Amino acid sequence: MGKFSRRQVIRTSLAAGAFLTATRCAAPSGTPNNPASGPQVNTNQSKDVTLRLIGTGVSQINDIRDKAQEDLGFKFDMRALSTEENNQIAITQPGQYDIFDGEYFSLPLVVPSGNLQPIDIKRITNYDKIVSFFRTGEFKGMPVEKSQGTAPFKVQYLTGADSKEFSATPTDYATLIPFQYNADTLGYRPDLVGRPIESWGELFNEEFKGKTSILDIPQIGIMDAAMVAESLGLMTFADKGNMTKAEIDQIIEILKEQKANGQFRAFWKTFDESVNLMSSGEVVLQSMWSPAVTAVQSQGTECIYAPLKEGYRGWGGGIGLSKNLEGVNLDAAYEYINWMLDGWVGAFLGRQGYYSAAPETARKFMSTSEWDFWYEGKPAAEDIVDPFGKTLAKSGVSRDGGSFDERFGNIVCWNSTMEENTYLVQKWNEFIAS
């Protein structure tokens, strides 16, 4: 170090302070890890196409992108966002994406913005292979048919080719083509809980005081809370999926009381936070997403995705087309959707514990033991390995919750956007601030 005058040092330190302040102002965002793809020789028009996808971290998977590029010959640019960012961009920045991969519950907000164009079902080859609940609202007469909230079927169809209105009955125009979905429930650490968890009500059990957690996303967290409150008989709802102001007031009061009693350890907002809470043992029982449970398990920690007697909270995500798509790009997007329903993707997602939109086609790409394990709920005939090479279940183990029918059929409510959404967010803030 050379000679520093005192004044120089003073100036530098002040500047350093100001610089640090300035860098602090940049809010951290998600961490999309999508490296750019390699160069490619263009031989025909569709190879010039690059489709820009936006979606949440659980759907933007590099392996799927690579395989799609290989099979279809055009390029994909994926962006992994948080649930909230995803909806924000879908609604406010239509020029930023070609394909929107979002959740059904966001549709009551996204569709009226007019940023999605209806999908022409006649162009979707395997549409009839999609699970009937998405297409017709029927599923073998099981409870899911009467499920509350923003069930996919309720927002699956539009009334016309350039309509922004949902149709209660099937039409030729779809909002989204389902991509992945699941039946969410409570996850717990069997080693720290010590007994099976069979009811949503356990989340408020004093036994687990200071060791539980729920989601800090109002539209999802409120549904979990409603399941718990109903299960404990604390209150009833006319329709959990569309609460009245009075009902929201009441459920928030219940939540506040639980918070004041110290029932919760923390709230989580992103996938990795929930994994962290669970694997560190800070939380032993919490509402979780299924891949989070898988992530905890793959760290060698036991974690059970509890089948609960009241049923599951469903969520579903699908692929929609931006209104800006036209010509070759639009054709490419349809090609992608058809490719997605062809089965390879379904099998890939299936191995992570999600369900495919068209299980029949996915079956072709899965081994018998994989199919039996993931869809039939049978004990694994051999070790079950996820797409990234990690062993998820040893031979002889069954997946939590049983077969596809048992799990999907018992969804009783869905993530919801209610008419009183604004009020809900306001009250939710009140709960967090309490």
Add this chain to the structure above:
Amino acid sequence: MSETWKTLKPYALITPQTLVFLLFLVFPILMIGVVSFWEFNGYSMTPAFTLANYQGILTDVTFKTYLNTFKFLGMVWLATLLIGYPVAYFLAFHVPKLEWQILLFLVCTIPFWTSNIIRMISWVPLLGREGLVNQMFMGVGLIQQPMEFLLYSDFAVVLGMVHLYIIFMIAPIFNSLMRIERSLVTAAEDLGASGLQVFREVILPLSAPGIAIGSIFIVTLVMGEFVTVRLMGGGQSASVGKLIQTQIGSLQYPLAAANAIVLLAVTMLIIISILRVLDIRKEL
């Protein structure tokens, strides 16, 4: 001609800076102000003039959230001052060589080198229920049950912010301490002042502007803070920044804008009152 140019020159010189300033600072803030009067539904905003957004935030909750934010501010300010001042004092008066002063000052910036993700993950093994601190205390038999308040609590939020922002207190105080003429101290000592008297009568008043600048940094940083509050508070603690973030996440931009304007006004008030008490101009 040259006379006119002479008059115009300063204006020409400040024009680029002024434009940038207007375009990227004043204009966005004005837009936020405008939007705060708009109407909105779940997915869109419509230009209008309504006071509903402001009425909507004038509630108990907002009030409580502000109180909570002030609480954080007070605690973080006090902690950073009490820790930062001695550190800066030590750097300025007890480290003899300039090279060492610079090196040690850089060491103080280390907490800044980690990203939020790293911080979020690394506090758990330290402060968690089975973390190092709890294990240590339980190991030596001081406590029987792990202390839960260490993580996901107001304590953790304050700890996280102090860890993160203390440099903003150290830097300006260090700066003003360095500018104190050493002969003043010698003179005071010659006149028979004790160490404490030298500090109280000479050093403290002369370093007050540094404290003021540091306080302004802390006020602006803590008042808008939402990441640390969420990560360290486990989502259970509220701050105004977090309130705004939740509203933005739910696409309630006008509400968030109204909140932001109120927050801006409150923060400005605090800063103005700091400036009323202490004149920092001679520092710049």
